[in-house]
Every structure is written in structure tokens, then in C-alpha cells.
Amino acid sequence: MTNDSEVRSRPLTSYVSRTDDEDEVRRLLGAGRLVTLTGAGGVGKTRLAAQVASSLTRAFPGGVAVAGLSELRDERLVARTVADALGLHDTAGRTDLEAVVSYLRPRRSLLLLDNCEHLLDGSADLVTALLRDCPDLVVLATSRCSLGLAGEHVLAIPPLGVPDEEVGTPREAFTFGAVRLFAERAANVLPAFEVTESNVADVVRLCRRLDGLPLAIELAAARIRALSPSQIADRVESNSGVLATGLRMPVERHRTLRATIEWSHSLCTETERVVWARCSVFAGQFDLSAAEDVCAGAGLDSLAVLDAVDGLVDKSVLARIDGTDRVHYRMLRLLREFGGHRLAESGDELAVARKHRDHYAWLIDQAAATWFGPGQDEAYERLTAAHADIREALSWSLRTPGEGAVALGMAVGVIEYWVARGAAWELRDWIDRALEAMPPETRGRARGLAVAALCAALHADLPGARQRLAAAEAIEDDDAAPYIAHACAFVRMLSAEPNTMVRAAEAVRLFGERGDVRRQMHPMFIQGVALAYRGDLPGARELLGSMLRTCEEAGEYRYRSMALYGLGVVEVCFGGDDDDGERFIRSALEIDLRTSDMMSAAYRLDGLAWVSARREEWVRAAELFGTAATLWDRCNAEPDVAVTTIHRMFHGATRNALGAKKFDLAFAEGRRRNPHDALAGPEALAAGEPADLPPLTPRESEIARLVAAGLSNRDIAARLVIARRTVETHLQHISHKLDFANRTQLAVWVEQRDRGPL
Known part of the structure; x- marks a missing residue:
């Protein structure tokens, strides 16, 4: 449930205990709903807050979330950052704040809002709304000054204790x-x-x-x-x-x-000082290639940058963050401010900021080129790691005269990434702001309007989508034609208008003529479902089967899941074979759970409920609707785009068949289940769950067994539908309880406990 903040870059294993301060923070959190830790930068507020928060997971059954604001320079994104920390997708008709409130209102949760001082107004407005509308929420904030809110408990954090001069041992x-x-x-x-x-x-x-x-x-x-x-x-x-x-x-x-x-x-070399100043433009973590692109030039080559980065890590100016495939670096905000001042004094600020923007524009181009293929997961991970700096590059382009077109190109480059993050609303905002910053005659405007229309349709904002489509069609731009046809087809599908298939086929043809296979996929899905809707089941099977084969040949996963789901929908909903439909949807769900695409997984689980309802397996259908509802809630969404009618039909039939009481019991049972249970089938569920492993809690036992099975933290997070940081926190608690130093010890211990006495 955490954002990639400075909390993450400073592991709690290196925390130096401040027992009295920790106890006082816990006392204040028990006495009030807003506690703000204040003090100078570098005094240790973040680490203290993180240590206290990680120790209170049992006291807050609704979860402990950490949202770091140090990477932000835009007040508009404060609520979005908290939504990201909670793992929420943006949804139709809701602002980011409304989504956060909707998720937190029924839960007893703790929100750690870290580094508020440079976004005081946005932070204060957010906290005010959350505390007003979420009665069981407690907020722990860190800031160089208080938020100035009624009921706020302010605790000034002192430096670490120092000895008297006469201490001699x-x-x-x-x-x-x-x-x-x-x-x-x-x-x-x-x-x-x-x-x-x-x-x-x-x-x-x-x-x-x-x-x-x-x-x-x-x-x-x-x-x-x-x-x-x-x-x-x-x-x-x-x-x-x-x-x-x-x-x-x-x-x-x-x-x-x-x-x-x-x-x-002063103890840095001259090259290290220059690189320190130039690295201050990074908002979040960055890798060596980014440092080289941004810092090289004006007498510095890539090798000199590498040496300087190594020296700055050695001097603790840069923090090293080890990843699965590459090393990243991060600069604490206080050191970044110092470097930014030096960069401004050098006169290189504009040139370095432009290099920064150009690097992330290139990164998006690279992701677009590799998205439809086996490099998709790597592209997604690289964009995710760079998200704070992509935002900064977009923001810089929008506030710099003449750069709006570049911002637009960045925003529309890989819309699949933003949708997978659950941030289509944020993407729509970036596109709209870029369009406002561009002169009306700027090339690419029609394409931007068409993509903005697509984003509006994703939120079921059909009037907004039609308005943008009309503006796009009024511009004579052949390059925008396939984008307009795609958005138009999607809008017509959602509103059940005629000619959906015609416009989708047009988009498929036009993108195909340009060799743009990736952008053919979604309109091909729309065309296939539209064919089935018109009664052409063989045609739908052939087209969606072709889409599936194209994805398989390319080694692509996310659109493969879409094709499988489409095949399942046409079988289940338009008179096809239920067994084939179930097989297709289950295969799609396997992909979604592996890629941690919870929104898509919710649709797939809903689809499996339809299959059970078609077979009149009413209890199983209600349970699957319940499991799907857990994911809809997790994404702060509802099945209100593309499948509204079908969902309501099968959901209503199941409730009528069982009666309200039996339906609610089965639905509640499904809510308690893990989405992976849907892949195991009802027979496996009847076997029951393995016993807990004392002294571990049920969740810790579950995670311990997954570690023993060889799963990584990322895989465990995807399987349990929780944040990776939450997995790491549980593993810290397990290691403290069992006094284990590594995963191997834990795996052996689990195996011995599950095997039992010889």
C-alpha cells in the first residue's frame, strides 16, 4: 500500500531506536486522529514515522498506507499519490479524492503522509477532507512545519541524543x-x-x-x-x-x-559537484542511463558521470537502491534542494531540465516500441520506476513556452501504461492540459483529442468523449483518422449505438496499414464483440482467435488476456459453448493475476460468475461475484464499463434463484477468498486451508508458506492482492518473531512445521 518514497529508500533495518519518541508518537496516535511530526530536514522524522507505522499494523486492520510526497512538485497530484499508495484505480465519475474517501471511509486505517512541507495547502486540504469523511482514519504526517489544522497534535522531533563531553567509554x-x-x-x-x-x-x-x-x-x-x-x-x-x-x-x-x-x-571533486547539481532535477529514483543522459555534456562524458555517481554514493549524497535487474539512485530532498540551488547558480538549469525531459520522452518512446512483445513487463517496470520523473518532465513541458506538443506526445505514447496503473483520469488531465498549452494549429492536436475521448469513455463520460471526438473530427488530419475511429467505436459500443463494428473495423484497417499492430488490438476486440452482438458468432470467434494468435506469436500478455476474455464473453453471452467460455476466461485471469492487473482480474472473475450462473450453479456464482467484488473494491471501481448489462443480468438471476439470504451468505464467503482460489476450482476449496504456523498470524503463515514455495516478494504481492511493501513489512515481523536472517531459514522452518513429527 505504499508509494515509492524516501521511506522505501531507507530500510528500517538500519533504524536507530528512539524509544521515548516512538512511545510518545504512539500515545498521541491513540489520543487524536492527526499527529504531525515536525522538525528540521534531516532530523529523522521520516524514519521515526515509518518505524512507528510499521509497528501498528495490528491496531489498524484496515491497513497502514505510506504516501510519500517528496517526489511531487504539483499540488494537483497529492490525492492521486495517496490513491496510488492505496492501490486504487481511478473510476467513472469520481475524483481522486472521492476515490480515496470511498475506500477509507469504512476502514480503520493509518495513513502516513510523508514530507508535506512543500505542498502544505494541498496536504492540509486532503487531510481535512479525509478526517471529516472517514471516521476511523488516523493520519500521521511529517513536515518541517505543522499543517495548521484544528485537532492537530504537533510533536517536534529532536535530534538524536548526544553524550556529555566527559563520557569516556x-x-x-x-x-x-x-x-x-x-x-x-x-x-x-x-x-x-x-x-x-x-x-x-x-x-x-x-x-x-x-x-x-x-x-x-x-x-x-x-x-x-x-x-x-x-x-x-x-x-x-x-x-x-x-x-x-x-x-x-x-x-x-x-x-x-x-x-x-x-x-x-566542498570535499567532492569538481565533477562530483557538477553531477550533484545536475542530478537535482530528478524527482524520484533514476538509473545510470538517466544520469548519463542528463549529466553528460559540457566537458563531461559518460565515464566521468559514472565515476561521479560512484563517488556521490560513497559520500552518501546518493542512496543506492538495488532492483531486480538494475541499480537505481535517489537523492534525499534536502540534498536535492542544495543541488538545485547550485544548478540555478551555474546557469545550466534550463539546459539540464530539457535533457531530463528529453530522456523521459525517449523512455516512453522505447516503451511504446517494446510494449507489444516479450519486453512488455520490463517496459512497465521501467516506466513505473520512472513515474515521478515522467510527471516532472510533463509538468516542465507544460510550464515552458513552446513545449506543449512534446508533453502531448509523451502523454499519448503508451496509454496502456496509464490504464494498467489505474490512472486513466490522470492521463486525461495531462492530455487536456497539453492541448490547452498548444496553439490551435499545432500538428497532433486531433490525435490528442481522440485519445482524450478514449480516456473519457473509459470513465463512462460519454458526453465528454463525444465533445472531444467532435473537436478532433473538425480538424483535417489524416494522421488522426485511426485514433478517431478507435475512440468512436468504443463510445458506440458503450452506448449500444449502431455502426460500432464498422468504426472498429476501420480503426483496425488504418492502424494495420501503418504497421501499428499494438494499436490494432483494442479496436479488434471491440469489433469481435460487436460481431457476436450482431449474431455472427463464427466471425467473432475467427477475429478474436486471430487477435489471440497475433499476441501469442509476439510474446505479448496484456492484450492476450483481452483476446481470451473476448472469446469467453462471446461464448458465454451470445449462445456459444460454456466450457470453452470458462476455459478462455480462466486463462485470461491467470495472466491478470501474474501481471497484478487487478482491474482486469475483476472483470474476469465476474465473467466466471456468469459461467456458473449459466449452468445454474447458483452458490458458486454468488461466491465468484463476491470474490470479484473484493477486487472491484480494491480498485475502487464497479463493473460499470462495457459489461453493465451482462453483469446485472447474471447477478440478478443468481440473487433471485438463491433468495436474498442465501445469496448474501455465499457472496460474503466469496469475499473472504483469494482471487487465485477461482483458478483452483470448487473441489480444491473443499479441502480447506492449511493450519496457521504459531507464533505467526494467519496472514504471516500464508506469506511464510509462499516464501517456502519459492515466490518472490513481487509474486507474493500479486498472489495475495496486496502491495509489495506490505509483504516486506510482514516479512520483517516474521524475522523478528523467529530470529531468522534469511529466506532459506524460513523455508526450512515452514517445511519442518508442515511435515510434522517423523
Whole structure:
């Protein structure tokens, strides 16, 4: 349930305990519904909040969500970021705020809203609405200043404790958090480092001089490979009068942090300083290719950028984030602000920002080129990792004169990505804003209007879709013709108007003439269903079968699922074979659960309920409707696009056959089941669930068994329909309970418990 925020880039395993502060935060959360942790940047608010939040999962059965705002520079996206953290898809007729409220209103949940200070108005407006409309919600916020709301409990977070000067032994010194943090970070850099009788006085002197500020201590500890604690303390003291001018922190300890950042900057090579400044344009995490594209030039080649990135990681200016296939980097917001000030002073700000935008425009082009094929999953993952910077690149283009057309091209490049994220409404907003920023005669306008119409139709906003289609058709632009035909076909299908098949076939033909196979797929699906609707079942089977074969030959999955679902719908709903229909829909569901496409999975589960209803297996149908409803709720959606009539028909028939009481009982049973159970069939469900594994909770037992089965955190998240961060939190709790250091130990333990005594 979390967003990729700074919470994620700083693992809780390296957290230095602040027991008193943690206890006070928990007490305040029990006493009120809004607690804001305030304090200077770098004081440790985020880590403290994350530690407390992760310890309260049992107290909030509705979930603990973490939404990090540090990547945002646009007030409009605050509610969307919280929706992302909750895993919500945007839906017809609802704003992002309405979607969040609808999801949280019936749940006792904790929302951690991290780094609010630069978006105070948007954060305050969001929290006000959530607390007003969600009676069991509690909000924990972090900010350099309070939100200024009624009922807010404000807790100023002090720096870590520091020893008195007379503390003379390592044992005494280690009772203070600042010393423990320095020792841990220094040992990460230089494993042989220890706090000893001979250096403890210098470590204490350094921690005192840095006022116990965690970020300052980390920056100082990063120098331990080249300098002793005594030398670092001397350097800090000799540079105490040097203040960074770009950071507004008026009190003395804030000046200490400014001085430490400035000192760290002064110890960088000239190339590292340049790369630090240029990397400040990144809003989120970025990989080496992005750093090279943005930072190279003006005397720096790619190799120099690589060396500088390595040096900045070594100095703790950049945090390294290990991924499954590539390393990413992230800069803490305070260091990013410092670098941004230096970039502005250099006069290179506009050129570097343009390079940043061009890199992410290229990334979208690459994703579009590889989406329809075996590289689809990688393309989706790369776009997901870059999402904050795609937003920043779009925003920069919209606020920079003459760049609106580039923003439009980026927005319409891979609409499948935005739909898969559940963010079609956000995409529609970017397109509309780009169209407003462009002169009326700009080439590509008609195409943009047609895609905006398609997005409006996805939200069942048919008047908005027709308005945009009319504007697109009024522009004479042959390049836009297939996009207009596609959007028109979709609108007509949703409104059951004539000529749906004709316009869909036109779009398929025109995209085919351009060799654009990817964009043929959705109109081909529409055409196939329209053929079945007109009574041509053989024609529908042939066309959707051709779509399926095209996807299989290309190694593509998401449109393959759509083709399978289409084949299932025409069999089940238009007089075909129920067994074939079930087989097709089950195959589509397998793909959706593997790719974590919960919205599509909800449609597929609904389709399996139709099959059971057709067979008059009424209890099974009601259970499947219940399981589908869990996913509709998870996506904050309803089956109100494309399948409204069919859903209502089978749902109503099932309820009438069982009666309200029996239907509700079966529906509730289905709600309790995992979507994967639908693939197992009723026979497997009758066998019952395996017993819990004491001392683990039922959910922890479930996750432990999936680890033992060899599933990754990502696979477990997809299977259980939860966020990957939630899986990681459960695994932390399991490791603490069992004192295990790795997954292998856990797997062996699970196997022994399930096997039982010999």
C-alpha cells in the first residue's frame, strides 16, 4: 500500500531506536486522529514515522498506507499519490479524492503522509477532507512545519541524543543514539571500524558538534574511509562558519546541518559537484542511463558521470537502491534542494531540465516500441520506476513556452501504461492540459483529442468523449483518422449505438496499414464483440482467435488476456459453448493475476460468475461475484464499463434463484477468498486451508508458506492482492518473531512445521 518514497529508500533495518519518541508518537496516535511530526530536514522524522507505522499494523486492520510526497512538485497530484499508495484505480465519475474517501471511509486505517512541507495547502486540504469523511482514519504526517489544522497534535522531533563531553567509554557512549548511528554508518563504509577507548572522545566530539542530526552524522560518517574520527571532527569544526545559502533553516542546529552539507560538498571533486547539481532535477529514483543522459555534456562524458555517481554514493549524497535487474539512485530532498540551488547558480538549469525531459520522452518512446512483445513487463517496470520523473518532465513541458506538443506526445505514447496503473483520469488531465498549452494549429492536436475521448469513455463520460471526438473530427488530419475511429467505436459500443463494428473495423484497417499492430488490438476486440452482438458468432470467434494468435506469436500478455476474455464473453453471452467460455476466461485471469492487473482480474472473475450462473450453479456464482467484488473494491471501481448489462443480468438471476439470504451468505464467503482460489476450482476449496504456523498470524503463515514455495516478494504481492511493501513489512515481523536472517531459514522452518513429527 505504499508509494515509492524516501521511506522505501531507507530500510528500517538500519533504524536507530528512539524509544521515548516512538512511545510518545504512539500515545498521541491513540489520543487524536492527526499527529504531525515536525522538525528540521534531516532530523529523522521520516524514519521515526515509518518505524512507528510499521509497528501498528495490528491496531489498524484496515491497513497502514505510506504516501510519500517528496517526489511531487504539483499540488494537483497529492490525492492521486495517496490513491496510488492505496492501490486504487481511478473510476467513472469520481475524483481522486472521492476515490480515496470511498475506500477509507469504512476502514480503520493509518495513513502516513510523508514530507508535506512543500505542498502544505494541498496536504492540509486532503487531510481535512479525509478526517471529516472517514471516521476511523488516523493520519500521521511529517513536515518541517505543522499543517495548521484544528485537532492537530504537533510533536517536534529532536535530534538524536548526544553524550556529555566527559563520557569516556564506548559502553557509555553507545547509550546515545547519535553515537550508535555514527558507528553503524561508519562500519557500513569501513567494516573494520569500531568505537574504541582511543577514538571515543573524538566520536563524541563529532556527534556533539553535529547536534545529533542524523543526516549530518551520515554525511560525516561517509568520510571514515579516508579520515579518522578526529580528522572528521576537526574538519567539521574548522568549517562551522561556512553556510549554504540556499537552505532556509534559521535556528542554530539548522545552520549546523547546512554547514555539514556545505562541507560535504566542498570535499567532492569538481565533477562530483557538477553531477550533484545536475542530478537535482530528478524527482524520484533514476538509473545510470538517466544520469548519463542528463549529466553528460559540457566537458563531461559518460565515464566521468559514472565515476561521479560512484563517488556521490560513497559520500552518501546518493542512496543506492538495488532492483531486480538494475541499480537505481535517489537523492534525499534536502540534498536535492542544495543541488538545485547550485544548478540555478551555474546557469545550466534550463539546459539540464530539457535533457531530463528529453530522456523521459525517449523512455516512453522505447516503451511504446517494446510494449507489444516479450519486453512488455520490463517496459512497465521501467516506466513505473520512472513515474515521478515522467510527471516532472510533463509538468516542465507544460510550464515552458513552446513545449506543449512534446508533453502531448509523451502523454499519448503508451496509454496502456496509464490504464494498467489505474490512472486513466490522470492521463486525461495531462492530455487536456497539453492541448490547452498548444496553439490551435499545432500538428497532433486531433490525435490528442481522440485519445482524450478514449480516456473519457473509459470513465463512462460519454458526453465528454463525444465533445472531444467532435473537436478532433473538425480538424483535417489524416494522421488522426485511426485514433478517431478507435475512440468512436468504443463510445458506440458503450452506448449500444449502431455502426460500432464498422468504426472498429476501420480503426483496425488504418492502424494495420501503418504497421501499428499494438494499436490494432483494442479496436479488434471491440469489433469481435460487436460481431457476436450482431449474431455472427463464427466471425467473432475467427477475429478474436486471430487477435489471440497475433499476441501469442509476439510474446505479448496484456492484450492476450483481452483476446481470451473476448472469446469467453462471446461464448458465454451470445449462445456459444460454456466450457470453452470458462476455459478462455480462466486463462485470461491467470495472466491478470501474474501481471497484478487487478482491474482486469475483476472483470474476469465476474465473467466466471456468469459461467456458473449459466449452468445454474447458483452458490458458486454468488461466491465468484463476491470474490470479484473484493477486487472491484480494491480498485475502487464497479463493473460499470462495457459489461453493465451482462453483469446485472447474471447477478440478478443468481440473487433471485438463491433468495436474498442465501445469496448474501455465499457472496460474503466469496469475499473472504483469494482471487487465485477461482483458478483452483470448487473441489480444491473443499479441502480447506492449511493450519496457521504459531507464533505467526494467519496472514504471516500464508506469506511464510509462499516464501517456502519459492515466490518472490513481487509474486507474493500479486498472489495475495496486496502491495509489495506490505509483504516486506510482514516479512520483517516474521524475522523478528523467529530470529531468522534469511529466506532459506524460513523455508526450512515452514517445511519442518508442515511435515510434522517423523
